[in-house]
Amino acid sequence: MTAGTRIRSVEVLISSPSRNFVTLRITTEDGVTGLGDATLNGRELSVASYLRDHVAPLLIGTDAHRIEDTWQLLYRGAYWRRGPVTMTAIAAVDVALWDIKAKRAGMPLYQLLGGASREGVLVYGHASGRDLAALHDSVRTLTSAGFQAIRIQAAVPGITTVYGVSKVSTGRSSYEPAGRGALAVESGWDTDRYLRFVPEMFASVREEFGAELPLLHDGHHRMTPIQAARLGKDLEPYRPFWLEDCTPAENQEALRLVRQHTTTPLAIGEVMNTVWDFQTLIREQLIDYVRASVAHTGGITGLRRIFDYAALYGVRSGSHGATDISPVGMAAALHLDLAINNFGIQEYMQHDPLVAEVFHSAYTFEGGYLHPGDEPGIGVSYDDDAAARFAYEPAYLPVARRVDGTMHDW
Structure with missing residues (x-):
């Protein structure tokens, strides 16, 4: 393990600048940070809870470089696989770890x-x-x-x-x-x-x-x-x-x-x-x-x-x-x-x-x-001070009904 690459903290950040976003921030022991998008439109808090209560404790102390192994841990290790909440949470972790790896390499992720x-x-x-x-x-x-x-x-x-x-x-x-x-x-x-x-x-x-x-x-x-x-x-x-x-x-x-x-x-x-x-x-x-x-x-x-x-x-x-x-x-x-x-x-x-x-x-x-x-x-940074001005507000996607009142796909 490279010195300093253990994960020190995992933060779930919620803000609402015009609409609700959930962002994951992972920080290594030597202070390198990575961001991941954990937004699930209309069900944002479900992913926030999943990350904060069930995923973050698993990540503390692990090696941020081990992206594939961490992905498999969160997918296979949960037993309850797939679904939008689980896969959005895994996505947030995965992107944050790729962000960290690319920063350590000193190059944009696409390289x-x-x-x-x-x-x-x-x-x-x-x-x-x-x-x-x-x-x-x-x-x-x-x-x-x-x-x-x-x-x-x-x-x-x-x-x-x-x-x-x-x-x-x-x-x-x-x-x-x-x-x-x-x-x-x-x-x-x-x-x-x-x-x-x-x-x-x-x-x-x-x-x-x-x-x-x-x-x-x-x-x-x-x-x-x-x-x-x-x-x-x-x-x-x-x-x-x-x-x-x-x-x-x-x-x-x-x-x-x-x-x-x-x-x-x-x-x-x-x-x-x-x-x-x-x-x-x-x-x-x-x-x-x-x-x-x-x-x-x-x-x-x-x-x-x-x-x-x-x-x-x-x-x-x-x-x-x-x-x-x-x-x-x-x-x-x-x-x-x-x-x-x-x-x-x-x-x-x-x-x-x-x-x-x-x-x-x-x-x-x-x-x-x-x-x-x-x-x-x-290539994205998160402004905590600005985010603090935009508190979470409940928001739901619409639902659709046919002319006769029957529920329909929105």
């Missing part, structure tokens, strides 16, 4: 992962609007800012609240679904209206912006397999970059039916947590992009396993990067994006400016690409 495979990481931005004209304005704002790929979401006529539609149509997206309060907000849903509207939305954007701009869309698990197959087929003339989360993730075999009926590329996985969750989807080539996040799949170690497995079948990465991923999680994703060969695209939803007061990040955006920077480690 320890094999070095850069590209000059930058292509990202997509989020455009939305209360109507199609407002959506066009939002797309125009993002392309003017340099984005080269755009996710499009718009309000569906006849549905009061629609997933992914920002409060504003231009400028920085203000869409944050987790509402502050003691209870979840309920919204209505009508899949038939949605299925009629989305092809119209794509046709409108294509007419305004042409055929070259990559367009993405998120179905957010709201379709049955045959509905997803129909939408994928209806969208083929507009050549989407991908259709994301078209059906609920639990039923992986549903994608067989969707694949039979459409050539629209499919992206799945932001609610999945291990390589086992992706096994059928990747082996049978039922998806084109893995939509998992570093923060929810066991960290750099866990997500790299998924990406390496996906590479065997021509499936590419498309990491989750909405605002429920803190700058720590985003930075970790960018280092992995830069290193792997089968990179596809990275989601980039810009945080509220308050977030930058707590998390100081080295990654930069230019011309539609992000780069993690060349600071040793992952």
